[in-house]
Amino acid sequence: MATVLVIDDEDMVRLVLRQFLERQGLEVIEAQDGDEGLRALRANAVDLVICDLIMPRADGIGTIMHIRRAMPAMKIIAISGGGRSHAMELLKVAEQMGADHTLGKPFTRDQLRALVGVCLPDRQMAVPPPHPR
Template sequence: MARILLVDDDSDIREVLRDHLESAGHSVVEAQNGKVGMVVLGQNPCDLVITDVYMPDGDGIEFITRLHEQAEDLPIIAMSGGGSHDFGLHMLAVTSVLGARAILAKPFNCDQLLQTVDRVLQH
């Protein structure tokens, strides 16, 4: 299975997502923002990055842009629940232009998460 970097400022969300990903056989490392995510990724090569778009101290859009510049082939899944529904969807669309291969609008369920991960990893 895949080694996944999970980046989200909400520790409860990271815990729930990590549990689902690990129960599906994936190995997960975590970071609370994009700045820490870059450090963690430098120490732990990964097969996939799942990142929130709205985070303090390391905005997800900046993080996705840096990741795509430094590791263009590294698949990224962007997720967001911030802002209004339309604004959140707009920002997720923007992240796909910046390099994310898939988007997840919060809230999403375990099946949606695992299906998206499988689809991105098989691409």
């Protein structure tokens, strides 16, 4: 089973991501900020990191840079919603600093499912049932 580390300071975001990812058959580890995320990464076998960019104490950009230096092959998805134009600028910086993919909040389940599928190609993601007509 693939393991995803979700780093976000918002409890509700972590809860929603955990529930969604677990329904996809993934194991989820949570961290409230970059420092806690880096400790969790050192203590666990992780296949993918989903990291918010705007967090107190240790922000996402620094966390992504640290992960990329320490674990060059780690797959990283950066997420942010801190003001639409500001979020887009931060997401571009996150890609320059090592994020494999980015998502602006709010994002859809389908967008997240697609990126997780790209990052974990050996992991079959659950396909949602078709919408009733």
